[in-house]
Amino acid sequence: MSAKTSSAETSAETTMSDRKAAALAAFKDLARDPGVPKPDPILVVDGVTRRFGGLTAVEVAHVEIQRGSITALIGPNGAGKTTFFNQLTGFDTADAGKWTFNGQSMSGVPAHRVARAGMVRTFQLTKALSRLTVLENMRLGAQQQRGENFWRALVPSAWRAQEDAITEQAEELLARFKLDAKREDFAGSLSGGQRKLLEMARALMVKPELVMLDEPMAGVNPALTQSLLGHVKDLRDQGMTVLFVEHDMDMVRDISDWVIVMAQGAIIAEGPPDTIMSDARVIDAYLGAHHDAPLSESELEEQLHQAEAALEAEIEEETQK
Amino acid sequence: MDWITIISTTVKSAIGVETVLYALAAIGINIHFGYTGLLNFGQAAFMGVAGYGLAVTVTVLGLPFWVGIGVGLAAAVLLALLLGAPTLRLRADYLAIVTIAAAEIVRLVFRSVQFRDVFGGSDGQRGFSDGFYALNPFPEGEYGIGWFSFNHRLLWIMLVGWVLVALSCGIVYLLMRSPWGRVLKAIREDEDAVRSLGKNVFSYKMQSLILGGVIGSLGGFIYGLAYASVQPDVFGTETTFFAYTIVILGGAARVLGPVVGSMIFWVLLVLVNGVLSEAVQAGYIPFMTSIQVGPVRYILVGLGLILLLIFRPQGIFGDKREIAFDVR
Numbered sequence: 066m067s068a069k070t071s072s073a074e075t076s077a078e079t080t081m082s083d084r085k086a087a088a089l090a091a092f093k094d095l096a097r098d099p100g101v102p103k104p105d106p107i108l109v110v111d112g113v114t115r116r117f118g119g120l121t122a123v124e125v126a127h128v129e130i131q132r133g134s135i136t137a138l139i140g141p142n143g144a145g146k147t148t149f150f151n152q153l154t155g156f157d158t159a160d161a162g163k164w165t166f167n168g169q170s171m172s173g174v175p176a177h178r179v180a181r182a183g184m185v186r187t188f189q190l191t192k193a194l195s196r197l198t199v200l201e202n203m204r205l206g207a208q209q210q211r212g213e214n215f216w217r218a219l220v221p222s223a224w225r226a227q228e229d230a231i232t233e234q235a236e237e238l239l240a241r242f243k244l245d246a247k248r249e250d251f252a253g254s255l256s257g258g259q260r261k262l263l264e265m266a267r268a269l270m271v272k273p274e275l276v277m278l279d280e281p282m283a284g285v286n287p288a289l290t291q292s293l294l295g296h297v298k299d300l301r302d303q304g305m306t307v308l309f310v311e312h313d314m315d316m317v318r319d320i321s322d323w324v325i326v327m328a329q330g331a332i333i334a335e336g337p338p339d340t341i342m343s344d345a346r347v348i349d350a351y352l353g354a355h356h357d358a359p360l361s362e363s364e365l366e367e368q369l370h371q372a373e374a375a376l377e378a379e380i381e382e383e384t385q386k
Numbered sequence: 387m388d389w390i391t392i393i394s395t396t397v398k399s400a401i402g403v404e405t406v407l408y409a410l411a412a413i414g415i416n417i418h419f420g421y422t423g424l425l426n427f428g429q430a431a432f433m434g435v436a437g438y439g440l441a442v443t444v445t446v447l448g449l450p451f452w453v454g455i456g457v458g459l460a461a462a463v464l465l466a467l468l469l470g471a472p473t474l475r476l477r478a479d480y481l482a483i484v485t486i487a488a489a490e491i492v493r494l495v496f497r498s499v500q501f502r503d504v505f506g507g508s509d510g511q512r513g514f515s516d517g518f519y520a521l522n523p524f525p526e527g528e529y530g531i532g533w534f535s536f537n538h539r540l541l542w543i544m545l546v547g548w549v550l551v552a553l554s555c556g557i558v559y560l561l562m563r564s565p566w567g568r569v570l571k572a573i574r575e576d577e578d579a580v581r582s583l584g585k586n587v588f589s590y591k592m593q594s595l596i597l598g599g600v601i602g603s604l605g606g607f608i609y610g611l612a613y614a615s616v617q618p619d620v621f622g623t624e625t626t627f628f629a630y631t632i633v634i635l636g637g638a639a640r641v642l643g644p645v646v647g648s649m650i651f652w653v654l655l656v657l658v659n660g661v662l663s664e665a666v667q668a669g670y671i672p673f674m675t676s677i678q679v680g681p682v683r684y685i686l687v688g689l690g691l692i693l694l695l696i697f698r699p700q701g702i703f704g705d706k707r708e709i710a711f712d713v714r
Contacts, residue, residue, distance in 0.1 A: 202572075
């Protein structure tokens with residue numbers, strides 16, 4: 066028995082490194098241009114636009130997400146990352162654009178159908194279902210439940226067997242995410258980090274092909290961060306594709322195979338995580354185009370005048386009191 | 387003071403017609419508000435269209451009793467579809483606005499002069515309950531021991547009413563332990579999360595609205611049959627708010643909460659009313675007239691409910707842990 070487990074573990078480990086290697090190999094010779102075609106894209110986005118009045122929040126010309134990889138979507142605050150996520154998953158309607166998931170058109174498809182197709186997201190502000198127990202949260206994620214039909218729900222024997230199978234699957238996942246001790250607790254009583262774990266585990270109950278995580282690390286204490294990182298890597302090692310939004314660059318560098326950078330609604334650069342932050346376009350987007358250019362003499366003069374004027378105004382205000 | 391009368395009316399009110407019909411209305415509200423988080427403030431309209439559906443079918447169209455029941459139920463389902471279709475995709479508040487307005491529209495149409503021939507204006511309709519009492523298995527007479535007795539008509543309607551309450555509770559019990567009920571409760575917590583897990587939230591909210599509306603409409607039938615008449619003003623907004631009070635009193639999202647809530651609500655109202663009016667008549671409360679007893683009993687019961695919300699916010703059956711995480 067123990068020999069069997071250990072051999073299973075080693076084989077699991079080899080597939081792990083295989084998957085990582087495969088993902089990296091796929092990205093090896095790609096150009097660093099925004100919208101570069103990938104060898105085997107699971108998600109292909111074309112011309113997605115979303116405007117709020119006069120503000121164009123999202124304007125993505127073309128982007129592809131490689132199957133079986135972990136792709137990070139980064140960008141300064143207000144770059145439109147979450148809005149873009151909302152368009153793709155059907156939580157908001159795009160003004161224009163097409164996108165396909167596994168070759169199937171997903172534009173204008175309502176959110177629940179997007180999830181059923183295998184594209185499941187989590188939220189920036191964690192949405193644990195507070196007054197349901199942890200186990201009920203998990204069970205809810207399972208698809209094709211017979212007992213979710215009104216008439217069959219009235220006949221417990223029609224769904225009991227499936228419910229048991231779902232429970233077993235849920236408990237396996239809870240054990241993996243170390244939430245099994247909390248199974249009967251209300252989800253509202255969990256800590257912020259545990260809620261993030263629960264939300265991710267619940268998304269896995271859907272058996273997705275593409276997992277979209279919106280800031281999985283926001284508000285998680287450092288002790289849990291490592292375990293969350295491990296779980297995200299696990300997703301790829303089990304053959305899923307991960308697309309995530311994150312601000313923490315250490316995390317992006319640690320787990321992602323490819324990085325896409327958004328700024329002001331558009332995709333401005335793509336590249337591998339170790340070099341992307343030295344890309345001139347990315348530095349410009351985060352810090353401004355002229356952040357390291359020396360100031361000219363007239364500009365210095367101008368600044369000095371402004372400072373003096375402000376000081377004088379302040380003194381005047383003081384004396385008037 | 388006549389304590390026998392006070393006690394007998396109070397005890398009888400615990401299982402009386404009023405308790406039954408408000409229990410049914412409250413079971414419906416509990417499905418909407420307690421389990422799904424839908425703010426339906428138009429429950430009175432569901433009761434109204436059912437009561438009037440039955441009354442108009444029998445008296446105006448001259449069709450049999452069972453057809454009337456069918457029309458009433460269909461009217462309740464139709465009302466749910468009409469109210470839900472435009473509002474259930476929007477935020478929760480919109481359903482509240484639309485349902486309270488729709489309930490008033492329904493009541494005003496029933497009492498309008500324009501449709502006097504059909505709905506009978508503010509006098510309402512009567513004379514449609516014969517088909518129901520023809521089915522009465524109890525021979526004419528009084529049933530019970532001493533003062534705890536009911537006539538054959540009252541016994542029949544109470545029996546039917548309590549069977550309907552039991553059936554409704556059974557259905558709620560079965561549904562809320564099933565995956566279907568789990569989706570409803572999850573929608574109450576956060577509908578976007580439920581959507582992200584592949585459930586058609588709109589469809590579930592609609593099913594909930596229809597189910598709760600239909601169960602509430604049973605209360606409308608009970609009213610019409612017990613009093614052998616329907617009047618528009620019985621189905622006013624205060625009926626809906628009584629039902630809400632009952633749900634909160636009994637404990638929201640609990641199967642038996644609305645039933646126990648309704649019993650306590652009516653026992654309290656009848657008891658306070660009995661004691662006050664007897665005391666006024668006997669001259670124990672010199673500063674009050676017997677006309678003032680009606681409003682004062684509502685003030686006292688209202689006070690009691692406020693105290694309940696302060697000291698036991700989860701209601702009689704509620705789980706305190708469950709209401710502790712109100713994240714909104």
